Amino acid sequence: MTAQFSLERYLNVRSAYGASLSADGTLAFLMDTTGTSQVWTLDEPGRWPRQRTFDEESVGFVSWSPERPELVFSMDEGGNERAQLFRLDAESGEIHHLTDMPEAKHRWGGWSHDGDRVAFASNRRDESVFDVYVQGREERGTDAERVYEGDGWLSLAGWSPDDDRLLVVESHSSFDQDLYSLDLDTRELTHLTPHDGEVRYQSACWGPDGDGIYLVTDSDADTLYLACLDAEGELETVADGGDWNVDGVALDEESGRLAYSRNVDGYTELAVGELDGPTEIREFPEPDLPGGLAGGVSWSDDADRFAVTATGRADNANVYVVETETGETTRWTHAPTAGIPRESFVGSELVRFESFDGLEIPAFFSLPEDPTPGETPVIVDVHGGPESQRRPSFSGLTQYFLSRGYAVFEPNVRGSTGYGKAYTHLDDVEKRMDSVRDLRAGAEWLVDHEAVDPDRLVVEGGSYGGFMVLAALTEYPDLWAAGVDVVGIANFVTFLENTGSWRRAIREAEYGSLEEDREFLESISPTNRADRIEAPLFVIHGANDPRVPVGEAERIVEAARGNDVPVELRIYEDEGHGLSKRENRIDAYTDVVAFLDEHV
Template structure:
C-alpha cells in the first residue's frame, strides 16, 4: 500500500485533556489543520468542536465549578498568547486579556472558580508580573498582585485560595519557588539555595502546608519530594535512582497522585494515594499503550483521570484511567492520626480511550517502532539514540535521516510523528540521537555541552554518523542531517564542521549566528539563553567562532531551510543570512519562509507545503 505525504501529515492528534465538573472531557485536536478545543461526553462518543479559529489553541482548562473553560491563542506563532473564556452552554467566547503586545502565561482557576491568575509581561517586555482577575472580567480589570524582575510563572492556587505558587526561572535548570499572599502581597521565598537546583511540577499538598514537587537538589537525577512550607524541610517521597521522576500531579482534596518516571525516554506511570506526608499507597499500574503518557487531569472526585498517550506506532489520543473511590478527607485524617494503614486498592487501573484521532486510513501495523541503541562518542561517552529501519531494507543501500531535537535542554522521545513514518515508508532509515546536553539522563549529562563545550555535542553527531556508516544496511554516502531550532543549529554546525559526511541538510528555524540570535531573540528569554550558550558580554568571540554563518564556505551539501516570519525565539534573519551565505559559495539552497508561522510550523497546510518540497529536494539530491 503506497500512501502519499499528505495522508501521513493528516494523521490526527488529540491531547491536552481537562475533565470538567460534570465529567465532560475537553481536549485539543488538529482535525481542521490547527489545534482547536473539542469535547466528548464519554468514551469515543461523537466529539463536539468548540473553537473555530485559523490559529492554534495552546491549552484548554475547565472551571472547577461551572460549564466554562479558559483557553489560549496567539497570532501567527508570535507566542504573545491571549486568554479567552468559553461558555460551554451557549458557545460564547469572551476575551479575558486582549493585550496583544504582551505574553500571558496561565496560572490556573481558583478552587471556587471565581477568579483566574496569570503571569504577563505587560509592564516591561523582559519581565513577568503576577495578575489576578475575576472569571468574567476583561484584561483591563486584572489586578497587578506582584511586580516581578525576571521570568515568572505560576504553579496554581492554594487549597484556601489565599496564596499563589510562584516559580522564578533563572535558567532552564535553576528555579526558585515562592508563596504569594493575595491579601498582603507578601512574597515568601520557599527554596533558598546557592547552587543550581531544579524545582518543577510543583503541587499544593492537601492541607496547603506543603508542596509536592520534582527536584534534583543534592542529586544527579530528579526525584519526588515534599517541601514543608513552615520548616522548609525537603523530604524524599520517591527516589530518582538511575532515571528521572519527571512529573507529578496531585489532587488536593483526595491526596490521589500520579507520577511519571522517564526510563530511557519511555514513561513509567505510577498512581497512588498519599498515606501520610511521604508514604504512598500504590494502586495498580494503568494499562496504557504507546510507551509515553503525560498531562494528567483529575475528575472532581479523583476516581479517574485523563492522560495523553502516544508512541512511535500509536498516534496521540486521550485515555481515561479508572481508579475507584477514595476515602473522604475526614476519614483520611482520622486514619493518619491513628497511624492506620489501608490495604492497597483492588481496582484494576483499566484505561479506556476517549478520543479517536484518526490515522487517516493508514494501517497502524504499518508504523515502525524504533530500536534503542547506544553508541560511543569521541571521549568514551555513551550516547543513546533511536534507530528505525524501513520494512525490508536492502543491505548497504538504505539512506538515513539523522534527526536532531531542539532545546538543547530537551530529549527526543519515541512519540508519534507522521513525517517520520512517511520517510520510513519511502525507504529511509531514521536515526534520532540524544546527544550530550539532552535532558532525561541526569544533571551531569545535561551540562556536558554548556557554553565552551558546545561543539562537543556536534562531535556526538559525527560519532553517530560513523556508527551509521558501519551498519550493514546503511549507505554511508546518503546520510542526511535534519533538525529544528537548536537542532537546526546542529544541522548547520554538522555541515560546516564535517562537510564531507552529509548528503544534504534540512534546517528548520535554526540558529546560524549566536550573536545575532541573542541580540534579536525575545527580551524575556535572552538571559535564560545566555546561561546555556554564553553571554554577549563575556563570550562574544567564542560565540562568533562557533557560529555556522562564519564557516559557510565549508558547506558542501545541498541545504533546505524552513522558517516562520513571526518567530520570536530564533528570528527569521537567521535563515536569511545562512541561505545567502551558502548560495554565495555555490551551494544549492532552498529557502521557505511562512508569513503566518512562528517557531515552527503549526498549520497543517504549511507543513504539507514545506515537506512536499523537502521530499522533492531529498529525492533530487539523495
Template structure:
C-alpha cells in the first residue's frame, strides 16, 4: 500500500510536446519514474512508450521531414547530455557518443537532413558549434565554429545556410551572431551597452530579420524584430509592466504565439504576422489558468501544442486550434487516484520589506486551518534569476493535505518583475534578498492562521543557500530548515562548479579573484555557529552545478555544534532528485523530519 507522500509523488507529469510530420504527438511522461518519450496519435488515446531508460530524457524534437525524433539524455544527473535518434520502428541510434561532454540541442535543418548543437568537446570550459548529418554519429560531426564562452544555437536560417549563435555572458546578458555555414564568417548583430537579454530567437519568414524577446531598451522583455541589415530592433509587442516570456513563430505561415508573464500567470496570445511588426490576433486560446509553456506548432501551423499546469492541476499537454482558439487536452497524466478536490490553489500576496518595497509571494493554506495553530513551510526558489510561479508541486500538495501552509516568496533578485528588480541582489547586495525572507516571516506571524513558533524554511540550489542564510541571519525565526542541493560556501562552490558555468555564476555572485572577501562574508558556512534549528541536508553526488561537498561541509559543521542534522545523499542523482524512487525516499525523510521538528 502506498504511503501518503508516495501517493502524491506518483502523480504524473506530461510536458515538452513535439509534433511529427504525420501529426502524431511526442511528449515526455514520467510514468516509469523518470521522463521518457511517449507518443499519441489522438487526444486521450493510449500512449506508446518510445524510450526505455533509468535516466531522464531531457527533450525530444521531431524531424520536420520524417517521423524520426532526436532526444537528449544524461547519466545519473551529470548533465553531460548525449543526443540519440529514435526511428519510427523504435530503434535508437547514439548520435554523439561523447560521454565526457555536454551537448546542447540547436535544432533541425528545414529539410531534416542535419541538425546543429553546441558542445564542450574541445575544451570543457567553452562551447563550440557543430552540425551533423542525421545519419552520422560520434566524430562525424563537423565543427563549424570554435567558441570561447557559453554558446548555444538558436536555429537554422530559412535556406539552411546560416545559424543564429547566442553567447551568454550572464543570465541577463547575451549576444547574438549569425554564422554563415559556407564561409564560416560570424557577424555580431546585437551591439549594446550594459546588460541585455536576447532570447527565444526565431528567424523571420524572409531570412532578413530575427524575431526575439529582448530587454535591450526597456526594463521588461518585449517581442521585437531585429533587422539584419540595419541591426535596428523595432517593437512588435511591448509591455512596460510585464515580461513577454514565451514566443514561437512558424516561418512558413507567419503564425505565432506569445505569452506574457503577469505576476507569474501566463497570458497567451496567438496570431499571424500581418507585416514586419504588425500582428493579426486570433481568438484567445481556451486553456486553463496557470502556467503555460513548451510550445510547438504542427507541420502547417494549424495547431499548437502547449504544456499547461496550475497549483491544482498536474502538467498535461493541450492542443490548440490556432485560428479558433479551441483547445483539447491530449495527454492524461495520472493523478495517482487522488481526486481534484485534494489539490489546493494558492493566493498571490505581497508583503513590505525593510526598504518599503513590495515583495510578491504565493501563499497556500490547508483546508480549514486552525487559527493560530497552522505550521508553515517557507519554500524558496533557486536561480536566483528564477521565479516561483503557479505550478503544480506534489510535495506542496502533500504538505497542504497534512495541515501545513506553504509560503513561496519571489524575493528581490527573482526574474519576472523586470530587469531592475532582478539586479537588486547582485554581488554586494546579496543579503538584501535574505532580509526579504525575514520580512516575509513577519507577514506570516501577523496572519491569524499561523503559529509563529512552527515556521520552517526550505529551498533548493540557490534556495538552499537562502535557507542556510536565513538560519544563520535570523535563527530565532525558524523551527527547522531543509537544504536541498544548496550552496554553503561561495568560494568552494565557485572553485568546484563545472568549469563551463563558472564565469556565468561569477557574474551574478562576484568573482574569486576580485570578490573573495565578500564571498566569504556571505557564505553560511562561516556563520554556521548561529544555526540552532534542526537541519536536513539533501544532495546528489553527481551534481555538476553545486558539488556535493557543499552538503558535506555544512552538515558536519552544524552537527559539531550539537544541533540535530540529517544528511541524505544519492549516488545516482545530480542537481536535484529526478528519479521517482529516490524522490519518494528523500521526501518521505523530509516530511518525517518536518513532522518531528515543526
C-alpha cells in the first residue's frame, strides 16, 4: 500500500498542550509548530496564537505568575535533562535567566501566591541528591536560597495558601513516596506520611485551608484513589476509582473546586466538582472532550473555568477550556494536521490476549484501512518505563505506518501501570523475563489473527521498551522479521553503572541492584545473548542521553554485527533520551521506513 501523504507530512502534524491560564484569562501553552515545543499564548479561542519563545531546544513546561503578566518556563540543552528555569515578561518579551547553572537539574516547584518568589528542587550541591531552593522573581543563579538540604530524590508539590510552607515529595521508588511539610521560617521538615512497605502518594496539593492535603494514593489498596490527608495524618477517601486508578487531581485552593481523572482501561474519565466539606464533592457535569484522553488541568483565577489538553489515537493534541459548572467546552487551539484530513486518521481497538500463565494482557490494536487477509505486516510497539502505560494517544508516526498498510499492536505487558499495584510488580527483578514472555504471547495472538502475515512481525520500542525489543530478538528470534530499538537498555549492569547518579537508586529498586543481583542482571542482558539475533536491527540513540547512555546502543550494535544480519545505527549529537527535534525524527524514521521496506 502506498501512503497518500509522505512521512514528513505525518511528522509535521502539530500538538498543542501543557496549558496555563493567567490571572486575566490569557492562555499559555506549548506547541511544536517550529519543530520543537515553544511557548505560545492566546487571548481568545480560535485566533492565531502568538509565539513567545524562539529556540532550537524544546521547552519543558510553562506557568503563569498568579499576579503579574509574566511566566516561567524550562529548557535543557541537547536533551541532557539539566533543565534551567527562565522568566518571560509577557509585555516586553524580555527573558530573564532565573537559574543559570547549566550543570545542574532544576525541578519546578511553583510560584508563591503573591508572585514574588519561586521554588524548585535542584542537585546543584551534589549530583546524586536534590535540595530545596527559594528564589526571588528577579534574582538569578547563585542568588537562590537553599532552604533544605536533602539526601535523596526530592521534588516539590507547591506552596501552602499562606506561602509559609512547601509541600515536599521524596521518591524512594516509582511505587513508594513520602510527603513532608517544610516550614520556611524554621526550616523544620514535618513527615506527613510515615508508613510501612511501598505506598504511592502522588499528585499532591494543599487543601483550601492549608491544613489538609489532597492526593492520590494506594495506601491499603491495589489501585490509586483520591484522598484527603488531614492535620492529624489520617487518610480519608474522597473518591474511589474502583477497579481503576484515580491518576490525577487539580484543586483550586481558594474555591475548593477540583478536577480528577480515572484511568479506565487506558481511557480518561474526567470528573469535576466542588468540595462540600473535607471529603464530600458536589459534582458538576462531565465535560465533553474528544479523543478519550485528557489531562493537564489549569484553573482560571476565579475557578469558573479551566484549561485542559485532550487527545486520542485519531485526534492530535489540542487545548480546550471548560466552564466549570456546566461542562460547556470550547476548543481554543487548532494545532494543524499538515494538510492531512482528520477523518483519515485511524483509531484503535482494545483487545486482550492470554499469556503463558493465564494472565490476561491488554493491548491496543490498530488495523489499516481494508487490510488484505493474511498479508498485513504488524509493528509491535512496546512502551518504556516499565512503570508506564501505553494509552491511545495520537502519533503521527503510527498514523503513517497505518497509511502504509502496517497494523500496530501496543501491549501493556505485566509491569505496566494502570491495572493495579499487583500487576505492576509482576515483572520485578527476577520476574523480568515474564514480561518478555508476554510479548511472545502477543506475537502468537497476532499470528492467529486473520489479517496478519505471521512472517512480517516487527518489534519496536524506546528506553525500557528498547530493552524489550532486544530481549524479544534474543529470546524468541524466530518470531520477528525486524527490530527497532530507540534509546534502549542493552545491558542492565553497564546501564546501572553509567546512568545518572541522581536516578540510580530509583532504577535499582525496579531492576535489581548491582551489589545483590549482578549475576542475574548479566544473565538477562541482551548484549550477552546477542549471538541469537537473527532479524535485521535498527538502533537510534541520542549522544546526550543521561538516562540510558549512548554506550548501550554502541554495545548492542557491535555485538549484533557479528551475526551476519543487517544492523544500522543512528546517533544524534543534539538529542538525549529520545528524539525531540522534528528534523531528527524525520531523518531517523525516513531511514527506519526504508529499512523496513527492504527487510519486511
